Amino acid sequence: xxxxxxxxxxxxxxxxxxxxxxxxxxxxxxxxxxxxxxxxxxxxxxxxxxxxxxxxxxxxxxxxxxxxxxxxxxxxxxxxxxxxxxxxxxxxxxxxxxxxxxxxxxxxxxxxxxxxxxxxxxxxxxxxxxxxxxxxxxxxxxxxxxxxxxxxxxxxxxxxxxxxxxxxxxxxxxxxxxxxxxxxxxxxxxxxxxxxxxxxxxxxxxxxxxxxxxxxxxxxxxxxxxxxxxxxxxxxxxxxxxxxxxxxxxxxxxxxxxxxxxxxxxxxxxxxxxxxxxxxxxxxxxxxxxxxxxxxxxxxxxxxxxxxxxxxxxxxxxxxxxxxxxx
Numbered sequence: 001x002x003x004x005x006x007x008x009x010x011x012x013x014x015x016x017x018x019x020x021x022x023x024x025x026x027x028x029x030x031x032x033x034x035x036x037x038x039x040x041x042x043x044x045x046x047x048x049x050x051x052x053x054x055x056x057x058x059x060x061x062x063x064x065x066x067x068x069x070x071x072x073x074x075x076x077x078x079x080x081x082x083x084x085x086x087x088x089x090x091x092x093x094x095x096x097x098x099x100x101x102x103x104x105x106x107x108x109x110x111x112x113x114x115x116x117x118x119x120x121x122x123x124x125x126x127x128x129x130x131x132x133x134x135x136x137x138x139x140x141x142x143x144x145x146x147x148x149x150x151x152x153x154x155x156x157x158x159x160x161x162x163x164x165x166x167x168x169x170x171x172x173x174x175x176x177x178x179x180x181x182x183x184x185x186x187x188x189x190x191x192x193x194x195x196x197x198x199x200x201x202x203x204x205x206x207x208x209x210x211x212x213x214x215x216x217x218x219x220x221x222x223x224x225x226x227x228x229x230x231x232x233x234x235x236x237x238x239x240x241x242x243x244x245x246x247x248x249x250x251x252x253x254x255x256x257x258x259x260x261x262x263x264x265x266x267x268x269x270x271x272x273x274x275x276x277x278x279x280x281x282x283x284x285x286x287x288x289x290x291x292x293x294x295x296x297x298x299x300x301x302x303x304x305x306x307x308x309x310x311x312x313x314x315x316x317x318x319x320x321x322x323x324x325x326x327x
Contacts, residue, residue, distance in 0.1 A: 024315065031314030038310030039303055046302035049293065056138050056291040059145035061153065062125050062282040064132040065097040070276040077168055077268045081175050083261050096160065100277040101133060103156050120152060125281075132281045142287045149284040160277035165270060172268055179262040183255065190249040198244050204229035205237040 028035060068075070068089050075089050104122045111118040118137070125134040137152065139145030204226075208214075215233045229237070 027318050028311045028314055031310075031317070034314050035307060035310035038313065039306035042302040042306035042309075043299065046298050049298065055140055055293070057140070057142045057145045057287045058136050058138045058291050059142070059149045059284045059287055060282070061135050061149055061280065061284040062132050063097075063100075063135065063153070063278040064281050065093040066276050066279050068093070070279065071096060073270040073274045074164055074168065077172075077270050080261075080264045080268060081168075081171055096164070096277045097131065097133075099160050099163070100156060103159055104135065104152075107152060107156060118148075120149075137284075138291065142290070146284045146286045153278070153284070157277050158272065161272040161275040164275055164277075165272050168268075168270060172265055176262065176265055179258055179265070182258055183262065186251060186255045186258070187249065190251050190255075194244065194247070194249055198241060200226060200229070201237055201240050201244060204232070205234055205241065208232070208234040208237055 071089075071092060075092050078092065101122060104120075108120040108122060111120050120135075120137050122133055122135045124130060125132045135149065135153065137145050137149035139148050208231075213231060213233050214235060216231065216236055232240075
């Protein structure tokens with residue numbers, strides 16, 4: 001008996017809920033025209049939004065460090081400047097793409113802070129790896145997004161090329177000045193050595209004349225020192241002075257190596273258009289699907305909102321009428 005009462009109590013507690021749900025659904029069904037009007041209204045609003053909303057399309061490109069051939073002129077110039085035939089080309093490639101990344105990020109920040117912001121991004125394409133880089137641009141049309149992205153990549157490429165040329169010219173001027181000063185110092189030392197040699201011979205000639213030594217007094221000149229140079233005789237010493245005066249300066253091997261390096265540096269000519277700071281892994285794409293507004297999603301949301309608000313309006317209206325009738 002007790003068990004039956006419990007079942008009856010449970011049934012009585014569940015039944016009102018079932019009845020409430022049925023009642024609610026029946027009320028909504030009776031007000032289906034109002035719900036439909038809400039849905040149609042929100043569909044119209046969604047249509048207006050879709051017609052006036054600014055479209056957004058995203059073009060994507062993937063780039064990596066430049067090939068050796070794309071910076072061959074610059075790397076050769078750096079090799080000449082450093083006087084090293086095995087200059088680190090891989091290091092140059094990394095530095096160049098690093099400068100490209102930094103300059104592109106700066107441009108992205110500048111565009112984002114405009115009165116009418118433009119969305120330009122650069123990030124790693126593969127997580128955990130510095131290269132390749134993924135760059136994107138969001139435009140009002142698919143063609144505009146693709147075109148603008150290509151333009152901005154080219155703009156930064158030209159900027160980096162110009163910066164590299166300016167740095168190179170500064171390095172060339174500095175290195176040229178250093179080499180010219182080094183050659184000048186070596187020439188002065190060679191001239192001083194020549195002048196000293198002439199003075200030494202002139203001093204020996206003066207001693208030879210005072211000692212009345214006219215002809216050589218030694219047979220082997222290898223044994224003649226600075227102190228005994230006068231023994232070569234005044235005639236030989238006068239001839240030596242004339243010969244030393246007209247004799248070209250004598251330079252060490254390092255002088256000619258420095259001279260060669262200077263001549264090589266003076267032949268450096270690198271044009272900005274022959275330098276590229278990146279290599280395309282994937283060129284800017286022409287987007288097929290726009291980012292926003294999404295027609296399907298917008299319409300689905302409009303239908304759901306219209307249905308929910310319309311149903312809510314019907315239920316609230318019925319509740320208000322019921323309370324008025326009871327009053």
